[in-house]
Structures are given as C-alpha cells and as structure tokens.
Amino acid sequence: MKPGILFVIVGASGVGKDTLIAGAMTTLSASGLAAPALAAPALAASGRYVACRRVITRAEGPGEDHEPVSPQEFERHAAAGGFLHRWQAHGLNYGLPIELRAELEAGRHVVANGSRGALAGLMDIVPRLVVIEITAPRARLRERLLARGRESAAEIELRLDRSPDPLPDGIELLTVANDASVEAGIEKLVAAIETAAARMALRRMPIHAGRTNMAFLPLDSSAVPAATYAGSGRIELMAGGRSVRAAVSMVEPGTLLGDDEIGLSVEAFAALALPEGHRVSIRRTPTPGSRALLCRKIDGGRLCADEYETLFRDIVEDRYPESEVSAFLVKTIQNLDDVEVVAVAQARCRFMARIAWDAPIVVDKHSLGGIPGSRITLIVVPIVAAHGLLMPKTSSRAITSASGTADAMEAACRVDLNAADVARVVRQTGACIAWNGRLNHSALDDVVNAITRPLGLDSNRWSVASIMSKKWTSGSTHVAVDCPYGPNAKLKTLADARELCRVFELVGVGLGLTVRALGTDGSSAIGRGIGPALELRDVGLVLDCDPAAPSDLREKALTFAAEILSFDPAIGDSTRGRARAEALLASGAARERFDRIVAAQGRTARTEPGPLTHIVRAAQAGHVTAIDGWQLAGVARSAGAPAVKAAGIDLATSVGQRVAAGGALYTIHATGAADLDAAIELSSRRSGITLSEVFETV
Numbered sequence: 001m002k003p004g005i006l007f008v009i010v011g012a013s014g015v016g017k018d019t020l021i022a023g024a025m026t027t028l029s030a031s032g033l034a035a036p037a038l039a040a041p042a043l044a045a046s047g048r049y050v051a052c053r054r055v056i057t058r059a060e061g062p063g064e065d066h067e068p069v070s071p072q073e074f075e076r077h078a079a080a081g082g083f084l085h086r087w088q089a090h091g092l093n094y095g096l097p098i099e100l101r102a103e104l105e106a107g108r109h110v111v112a113n114g115s116r117g118a119l120a121g122l123m124d125i126v127p128r129l130v131v132i133e134i135t136a137p138r139a140r141l142r143e144r145l146l147a148r149g150r151e152s153a154a155e156i157e158l159r160l161d162r163s164p165d166p167l168p169d170g171i172e173l174l175t176v177a178n179d180a181s182v183e184a185g186i187e188k189l190v191a192a193i194e195t196a197a198a199r200m201a202l203r204r205m206p207i208h209a210g211r212t213n214m215a216f217l218p219l220d221s222s223a224v225p226a227a228t229y230a231g232s233g234r235i236e237l238m239a240g241g242r243s244v245r246a247a248v249s250m251v252e253p254g255t256l257l258g259d260d261e262i263g264l265s266v267e268a269f270a271a272l273a274l275p276e277g278h279r280v281s282i283r284r285t286p287t288p289g290s291r292a293l294l295c296r297k298i299d300g301g302r303l304c305a306d307e308y309e310t311l312f313r314d315i316v317e318d319r320y321p322e323s324e325v326s327a328f329l330v331k332t333i334q335n336l337d338d339v340e341v342v343a344v345a346q347a348r349c350r351f352m353a354r355i356a357w358d359a360p361i362v363v364d365k366h367s368l369g370g371i372p373g374s375r376i377t378l379i380v381v382p383i384v385a386a387h388g389l390l391m392p393k394t395s396s397r398a399i400t401s402a403s404g405t406a407d408a409m410e411a412a413c414r415v416d417l418n419a420a421d422v423a424r425v426v427r428q429t430g431a432c433i434a435w436n437g438r439l440n441h442s443a444l445d446d447v448v449n450a451i452t453r454p455l456g457l458d459s460n461r462w463s464v465a466s467i468m469s470k471k472w473t474s475g476s477t478h479v480a481v482d483c484p485y486g487p488n489a490k491l492k493t494l495a496d497a498r499e500l501c502r503v504f505e506l507v508g509v510g511l512g513l514t515v516r517a518l519g520t521d522g523s524s525a526i527g528r529g530i531g532p533a534l535e536l537r538d539v540g541l542v543l544d545c546d547p548a549a550p551s552d553l554r555e556k557a558l559t560f561a562a563e564i565l566s567f568d569p570a571i572g573d574s575t576r577g578r579a580r581a582e583a584l585l586a587s588g589a590a591r592e593r594f595d596r597i598v599a600a601q602g603r604t605a606r607t608e609p610g611p612l613t614h615i616v617r618a619a620q621a622g623h624v625t626a627i628d629g630w631q632l633a634g635v636a637r638s639a640g641a642p643a644v645k646a647a648g649i650d651l652a653t654s655v656g657q658r659v660a661a662g663g664a665l666y667t668i669h670a671t672g673a674a675d676l677d678a679a680i681e682l683s684s685r686r687s688g689i690t691l692s693e694v695f696e697t698v
Helices: 017-028 071-079 099-105 138-148 153-161 182-197 266-272 288-298 305-316 322-334 338-349 377-387 405-410 419-429 443-455 460-473 494-510 532-543 551-565 574-586 589-601 629-638 673-685
Strands: 006-010 049-051 083-089 092-097 109-113 129-135 172-177 199-204 214-218 234-239 242-251 261-264 279-285 363-367 391-395 431-435 478-485 514-521 612-617 622-627 648-651 664-670 689-691
Touching (some): 006 017, 017 109, 071 083, 071 092, 092 099, 172 182, 182 279, 182 288, 199 266, 261 266, 305 322, 305 338, 305 443, 363 377, 363 460, 363 551, 377 391, 377 532, 377 551, 377 589, 391 405, 391 419, 419 431, 419 589, 431 589, 478 494, 478 551, 514 551, 532 589, 532 648, 574 589, 629 648, 664 673
Parallel strands (some): 006 129, 199 261, 363 478, 391 431
Antiparallel strands (some): 083 092, 199 279, 214 261, 234 242, 612 664, 622 689
C-alpha cells in the first residue's frame, strides 16, 4: 500500500485558510458548513482524504473547527504520546493527533491547517509532506481581519507588516491565490491537492487514437479514484514544465497497467515527450467552475466577459471534449443579445496583445464581403494614407468567392507580411494592405471554425464580436464598416443592414472604439472585373482617374474614404471628407501613395488577365434587370480564381443597360484550357445575368 500525503495548509492571518479547508473537506469535517458543490466530488466523496481536527489550547469560537483543551490537558496528552507533531505559536500550543499516522499508513491523504514555523519537524516523521501556501492581496487581508473583530486597526497593520517565517530547504511547496470568490478559492485548493496527490508512472500504450489524445487508468489505481475521472471530460498530465490533455478510458485491474501507472496513446505519449516511468501529476480539466459556466450557457443562461474568457481559454487549450464544445457553440452563436455580444468581444480581446501605434487616430475599414468586384479597400487605403491618417489594413483571402482583398493586392505585391514587415511598411508609407493570416490569427477561431463550418452554423452577431475584437487588437481607434445587403448578400434587406450596423457600433463602444457602420446596396457586382487581376485593373483605373474607370467602384470607394477622413478632427464631417478624398484622387496623391505601399511591401511582376478567353453572349435582346454576383463568382472560380490570379470574368454590361441578341455579357479569362472549359460549361447552364423579356422594336 502506497502511504498517503500530509498536506499542510499555511498562510497569514486573514488569508482564508479555515474557510478554504472547510469548503474542500466539508463532508469529512465537523465544521457544520454546507458542502460546496464544486469541492464535494473532488475530495470528500472519494474517501481518500481525511480532515485533521487540531488540538489547540484555545477556547471554541469562530474560525477553525478544533479540539479546545487547557494547557494542562495538552501536556498530559503529549506525555501519553497522543501527538504526531506539536508546536507553539502566538502563545498557544498546537498538536496533530497521533491517529493521523494510521490514516497515512493506510494510504489516505491528510489535510491539516499548519504554521510555517512548525514545518521542519514534520519532514522527517511523515512519508511525504506537501505544503500549500494560501496568499491574498494585503487589502483583502486587512478587510478580512477587520471583519473578524479580534484586533484593532493598528494591531492589524502590525500583523500585516510581519515577515513570514522562512520555509525549510527542500520543502515541496504549492501556492494558491485566494484573491477572488470563496468558491474560486476552494476550487484552486482542491486542484492543488489533487495535482500533488495524483502522481503516477507514465506508460506508453500500443494504441493509436488519431487526433484525440487518450489516457488510460487502471480501475484499481492507488493514486486516484479512477472511475470518477472517466466522466470528467479531460485530464491534464503534467511534469517538468510539460503538459498534455487527454480523454480518459479505464483498463481492468492487473492487466495492462500497474496500480500506480497511467497509460497514454501513442500520439499523446509523443506529445508529452517524457520517458516511460517518469512520474507525472494529473488533474481534472476543465475545472468544476468552468464546467458550471458551460452548463449555465447551454441551459440558456447569460455570461459576462470574464466568464466567456474562462470558457474560451479552456476550449482553446483542449480541456473540453468536442461534443461539449459543439453544444456550447450552438447555444452561444445562436443566442447572443446586446449585452452578451459585447461580452464575447471583450473576452476575445484578451487572447492577443494589442498593437500600440504612435498615433492618436488609427483607422480601419471592414466589409462583410460577398459582393464580387467590391475592391474599394485598395482605393480607400491610399487616399486615407495620402491625407495623413495611419491605416495599417489587414485583409482576408477569398473563402468561397472569386477574390478577397488580399488576393487582389497580391496580384501587385507581397501580402504575406509578418508583424515586423507591417511596422516597417506603415512607418514608411502610413499604411499597408496585408493578409491577416499571419497577423490576426486567432487560435479560438481555429477551434470554432473546425466545429461550426461542417455544421453550417453562422451568426452575424458572433461575427461582429470576432471582427471588432480583431480591430481592437490591431490597434485601431476608429473603424468604418460596410454592411452590404441584397438577395445574394449575407444581409437580405436594408432593415437587416441597419440592425447589424447598430450592433457593430454598440460593440465598438464596448471596446472603446469609434465605429461608423453603413448599409450599402449589394444587389449586384461592383466594378467590371471579378477575379484578382481583373479587380486590380479596375482599382488602377480609378486611381488613375481614367474615364473608363467603373463609376460604381469609384463612388463606393469615395463614400467610405469620406467617412474615414471625417474621423480627423480637422475634417470633421463626411461632406468635407468627400471633398478631400476627391482632391487626393484627382491630384494623383492617392495613386502615388498606392505605388509607395506596393513598393514597400515588395512589388512583384504585375499579373495580367489570363490570355485564354471566351465571350459569354446574350441569347436574346433585352435590358439587364439583375446580375447574380454569386453565380458570376462561381464561373470565375471555375476558371481558376482566386488561386490563379489571372483568372476571372470581365463584365461587359450592368443593370439597366440594353443588350442586343448575341451581345457580350462578359468575358471569361483563364490560363489553362481545362479551367476555361469548366467555366464555359458552368456559364452555359446559367449565365448569372437576367435580361428582361420585353424587347425594343426597331
């Protein structure tokens, strides 16, 4: 039988030792306190822990439950060999009953309140001594001592000024900060005790478990109550500064593992990278408090930012099984009210350090996307930078569309910049247009997307929290948001767009940002080109003030440039912002700034539209009544976009224009014959352009 551990809990007066010990050991002590739900499963119900009731020459009263005796009774008890250990402190005699020796020899762990000055004598008389020091901020200690009412304010200050007794060399010490709620303190103490008690020898199991780390416990484990770990979600194995989290399965006694061993699947063993036989500690994960939060949300409750942070961190650190994360995300993503969407955004902000820019105003722009050809960022950024506002813009690549902002910019220069590159480019030019994959990476999004995308889960409010937290971490102070609406856009109506604009601005306030969100017409494609090189061509035409530039692309870019410039107190409103934006465009300053940004990021050979082409023609005459941007994006993707920057389609018409029978609707560009054939085949089934059935007569 492996002997038990003596856990001695130490800490300054007022630190809360008695409360935490009673909370962790309620059902085994005589304190009469109600058992906290978080601690009961961990210690009391296991039968492996014993609470020590100390003998003290002090009368009964509030605080620690002890056996009160007179000094004479104490000495008679000591003379009869009734103490495992005894000491003096603060004019009182303290003793640990000799019966504790039998408990330790039987393999049970003993939890005792103790004193730092009495530890040296204990190290040689128990099999293993673990000291857990409870700490708390000075202000919290003062508050608790005053509430106890035993000492004056002056006496309390003297007590707080005392230097603690030094700890003996070689002591095994753990620290628990009791600086929050009582429940949180109890939870931390239980976790510390369990971690120290659950030390097991590591074994590599000849079992491959794929992506899921698996741990195996013998049902007759002498270190932990194995059966209680099977339904705990995950356990964490720790040693030498390394850790790994794993799901738990049981093995029959006396078969694959010894009673003090824990097995790991091949992948988990490799991840921990410790040799067989190495002693590791284990603990349940997530904590009971974290699990209580998850259950509350699944049951329809609300959480604050701190509580969401706790859950998000445990999810990112793989402390929950995927089934529980899925249940939590389904409930959360589909049920975020105004208060909670702000809380989620605030919690997300705590996962990345905020970039500090040496500027009072740092502007940014975001679009919900989904509108083919709407590449206004490449026009807005140089206009704003030419004015003098800082605009370190990070943008995405296409996921389901034919091009993203980063894809179009990559047709001219590098976009895969690291943080140092971005800082250099912004320092040189006042702006950048970089891919956000290397800069705004979110480990939380990796986990969430892996679960939600296969399930088809989506929420505009969840997206707002994600987007705005990234704007905050990128150092932005002022943000303009484009919320396009239309039959094929994410937002279907103007009312939908206005509501989401309100949520964007609400979350901005919650993060301390100035946000201006606009609902825009997303019923059709913007510009003529759809695909990176063709969209870059349209951007160039606008920057060059070419008469052939798409008027809708120019107008939308100027609208958002005006809004962003109005953040500058020297401009003040969008009317003056519009005039300033037009002037910067007309003077060539915006074109010059764009070229400087391209050069600073690393100019590449400009990608021209693909040389293989096919013109899609109207089967009959009529007026264009609708352009299905999603269908056109599908044709462009069939042609190779966005992976092939030269691929895409070039629109030859727009809504309201008349097209003759056989007239050009758009030209497909590709670089490979197979891609061109695929795009032609898709366009032949449905061109994506709707013509009226009323024809003009000649």
